[in-house]
Amino acid sequence: MKLRSVDVLGGGPGGLYVARLLKLRHPHTRVRVFEQSEPASTFGFGVGLATRTQRNLDAADPETFAAIVANSWSHEMSMAVGGRQVSLALDNLIAIGRSMLLDILRAHAAEAGVEFRYNARVTADELDADLVIAADGVSSGTRESRAEVFGARVDVHKGLYLWAGTDVALPRAVFAPMRTEYGTFVAHAYPYASDRSTFLIETDEETWRRAGFDVASERLPLDASDTDSLEYLGEAFAEHLHGHRLIGNRTRWLRFRTVSCERWHDGNVVLLGDAAHTAHYSIGSGTKLAMEGGIALAAAIADADDLEAALVQYEQVRRPAVEHLQETATRSMSWWDSFPTRLDLPVEQLLVSYMTRAGKVSVDRFAGSAGDVVRTALAQYARCEVSHVDDGNLTEWVLRQPLGTAFGSRRVRASEVPGLRPVHVSVSDPWGSGADTLVKELGADEAMSGVLLSAADDTGSVLTMFDVAERIRREVGTLVVARLDPEATELAVGALVTERVDLVDLGGAA
Ligand SMILES: Cc1cc2nc3c(=O)[nH]c(=O)nc-3n(C[C@H](O)[C@H](O)[C@H](O)COP(=O)(O)OP(=O)(O)OC[C@H]3O[C@@H](n4cnc5c(N)ncnc54)[C@H](O)[C@@H]3O)c2cc1C
Numbered sequence: 001m002k003l004r005s006v007d008v009l010g011g012g013p014g015g016l017y018v019a020r021l022l023k024l025r026h027p028h029t030r031v032r033v034f035e036q037s038e039p040a041s042t043f044g045f046g047v048g049l050a051t052r053t054q055r056n057l058d059a060a061d062p063e064t065f066a067a068i069v070a071n072s073w074s075h076e077m078s079m080a081v082g083g084r085q086v087s088l089a090l091d092n093l094i095a096i097g098r099s100m101l102l103d104i105l106r107a108h109a110a111e112a113g114v115e116f117r118y119n120a121r122v123t124a125d126e127l128d129a130d131l132v133i134a135a136d137g138v139s140s141g142t143r144e145s146r147a148e149v150f151g152a153r154v155d156v157h158k159g160l161y162l163w164a165g166t167d168v169a170l171p172r173a174v175f176a177p178m179r180t181e182y183g184t185f186v187a188h189a190y191p192y193a194s195d196r197s198t199f200l201i202e203t204d205e206e207t208w209r210r211a212g213f214d215v216a217s218e219r220l221p222l223d224a225s226d227t228d229s230l231e232y233l234g235e236a237f238a239e240h241l242h243g244h245r246l247i248g249n250r251t252r253w254l255r256f257r258t259v260s261c262e263r264w265h266d267g268n269v270v271l272l273g274d275a276a277h278t279a280h281y282s283i284g285s286g287t288k289l290a291m292e293g294g295i296a297l298a299a300a301i302a303d304a305d306d307l308e309a310a311l312v313q314y315e316q317v318r319r320p321a322v323e324h325l326q327e328t329a330t331r332s333m334s335w336w337d338s339f340p341t342r343l344d345l346p347v348e349q350l351l352v353s354y355m356t357r358a359g360k361v362s363v364d365r366f367a368g369s370a371g372d373v374v375r376t377a378l379a380q381y382a383r384c385e386v387s388h389v390d391d392g393n394l395t396e397w398v399l400r401q402p403l404g405t406a407f408g409s410r411r412v413r414a415s416e417v418p419g420l421r422p423v424h425v426s427v428s429d430p431w432g433s434g435a436d437t438l439v440k441e442l443g444a445d446e447a448m449s450g451v452l453l454s455a456a457d458d459t460g461s462v463l464t465m466f467d468v469a470e471r472i473r474r475e476v477g478t479l480v481v482a483r484l485d486p487e488a489t490e491l492a493v494g495a496l497v498t499e500r501v502d503l504v505d506l507g508g509a510a
Contacts, residue, residue: 001304003029007129009122009142011035013047014273014290015135016105016114021061021298023112031114032129036121039106044098044249045165045199046073046192048284051092053292060295064108071104072096073169073192079354080176080240081347087172088351088370095192101287124269131307132269133297135290138257140275150271151262159337160213160253161202161281164230168244170197175354177343178236183207184340187237188282199246200281201233202336208253217253225251256280256333260326264319265311272297277322279329282336289325293318331358331463334431338467341474342499348377349498356494359459363493364394381497398493403502410496414481414505419449426455430467438468443476450479452505457485466491470500481505 006022008015011033023031049057049072058065072094078087110116124132124142134142143152166189173190183206191197208214216228225248234246259278264271273290297314304310335357342350351373355366367374371391378394379386382401390397399411414420421442427434442451451472455465462484469480481503484492492504 001301001306001310002026003130003301003307005030005129006032006131006133007127008033008133008135009124009127010135010137010273010275011037011039011102011106011116011118012135012137012273012290013101013105013287014275014294015133016102016109017061017064017291018133018135018272018294018297019114020064020105020109020112021294022301023109023114024061025298025302027113030129032117033109033114034117034120034122034127036119039102039116039118040099044163046095046097046190046196047101047198047287048093048095048190048192049288050284053285053288054092054094056292056295060298061108064104067104067108068096068101069094071100073194075170075191076172077190078172078174079347079351080174081343081345081350084347085174086347086351086373088373090369093173093190095190095198097192097196098287100193130268131301133272134269134275135272135294136275138259138274138278140259140271142269143259143261143271143275146266146269149263149266153260155258157256157258157280157333159202159204159333160208160255161200162226162229162233162251162253164199164201164233164246164248164251166197166199166241166244166246167195168197168242169194170240170242174240176237176240177340179343180207180211180236182211184343185233185236186336186339187240189240199237199241201237204337204340213253220252223250225249226253229253258326258330264315268307270297270311270314277326279322279325280333282332283325283329285325285329289322292321327460328358328360334467337431338470342470345499346377346380348373349380352377352494353498353500356498359463359491359494362490363398363497364490367391367394377497381499395489395493398496399489399504399506407503410503412481412503412505414452414483417450417452417479417481417503419447420452420479420481421445421448421450422452422454424454425461425465425468427468428464430464430471435468435471439471439475442472442478448478450481450502451476452481452483453501454483457488459488459491462488462491466495466500469495473500473502479503483507 008019019031019033074094076087169191177186185203189199230246264276272293279285296318300310300314355361375389378389455461473480480501482501483505486506495501
């Protein structure tokens with residue numbers, strides 16, 4: 001399909017990348033980017049790009065990708081809990097400074113012939129082009145002004161985060177909780193240049209208020225950084241900052257907003273990137289989604305016969321991947337929200353819990369890339385020496401372990417465990433009010449000897465049941481048995497090893 005003109009609203013990663021891809025494919029089309037800020041005035045620190053994203057970017061535009069890789073920083077991952085830090089060499093994680101990424105994307109777009117208008121705050125209605133791509137970010141004015149047409153929904157998360165940095169390349173990425181007099185703060189930090197690391201810190205609302213950060217936030221001018229919070233947290237996380245300080249760049253406490261839209265286009269206006277959808281930062285996917293969206297949009301425009309067909313195809317191709325990622329991101333967000341409640345677990349078990357949190361990675365698969373960590377976690381689970389772990393058939397070994405002296409194996413027949421109270425878990429939010437009521441009610445039931453949980457068979461329902469199970473174990477302190485379809489055995493193993501459930505009934509022989 002031929003377009004005479006394309007206007008892109010927003011010069012973030014999504015807008016800049018799609019502008020170049022379109023100009024490369026359609027050299028005779030006028031492609032312009034309108035950006036409200038100066039080119040050098042971006043905020044933020046580094047963004048991470050996982051292996052699959054790197055492959056996709058390489059396939060779509062090898063030249064730009066080579067420049068990204070040449071200016072990025074690779075890192076291992078680690079978690080530091082209870083005075084111990086354990087590393088994982090997950091394959092090929094890289095991160096790049098947001099401003100460096102934008103410099104590269106801008107230079108490559110300009111080289112392809114894209115025109116730029118900076119300091120140009122515009123609306124989609126003001127633009128006159130065959131196609132208007134609204135890549136105007138999470139607060140997209142385009143989405144807001146046509147919220148009903150797009151079926152837009154914005155869910156504001158309860159927890160708070162602060163996107164800070166530090167002026168040193170940390171030796172590796174680290175997840176680290178810090179208990180303070182106010183409550184627990186958790187850092188997600190990773191190096192992205194020879195002298196820079198992202199240092200994102202999150203906390204719950206109660207801790208944030210107890211620390212008085214709510215008051216400071218209210219008084220903060222729009223473009224300023226919250227220096228009081230940075231100073232306090234710099235001291236709190238001193239051991240992970242290696243003598244360096246926390247630095248801000250319009251750094252203030254924010255609540256994450258999950259954006260979703262029922263439709264991504266309206267006539268010749270199409271939403272791209274954060275304007276259309278966001279996914280919680282703990283899976284590091286916002287930039288990836290914006291750029292991969294650009295790849296799909298450019299391909300759909302090249303393939304289709306008319307604009308409407310192209311925009312329908314773009315949405316059909318991208319929506320399943322986006323929704324899948326948003327679901328994973330929501331689970332990840334909940335896992336991090338509840339992270340402070342499981343800090344009694346040793347770091348290896350926590351790493352297994354982290355890796356299996358969204359049901360994408362089984363314990364067995366994780367053992368393939370981090371054998372030592374998983375063996376140690378299995379020993380912690382079974383309260384045995386690491387040398388006693390027989391991971392030849394990991395699944396069977398996990399199920400065979402006794403629970404105290406009362407149960408010879410973790411696989412039981414629920415009908416043979418007396419006094420269990422059956423509960424079918426149907427809540428959608430394990431930390432919502434429905435789950436709160438359930439946990440409270442179970443806490444008041446003195447007659448039961450434990451709980452027998454069941455749920456629908458789909459993976460999402462099973463994972464939600466495990467979240468509820470974990471709450472019941474921790475908050476009620478009772479025995480929790482989960483009844484599952486044998487097909488969910490891998491998920492059951494993850495839940496056992498990470499102490500979310502005590503016993504499982506997988507049907508069939510116990
Ligand atoms: C704390 C945090 C950590 C993150 N970590 C990661 C990570 O590790 N990995 C990752 O991939 N992503 C990460 N992200 C997400 C990532 O930053 C965004 O998802 C990504 O920048 C989205 O790109 P975009 O092009 O859609 O929008 P943006 O980057 O937001 O760009 C939108 C642009 O539009 C411009 N604009 C808006 N309105 C107008 C207007 N009316 N006129 C002209 N211009 C306008 C804005 O100035 C801006 O430059 C993180 C986000 C946060 C908040």
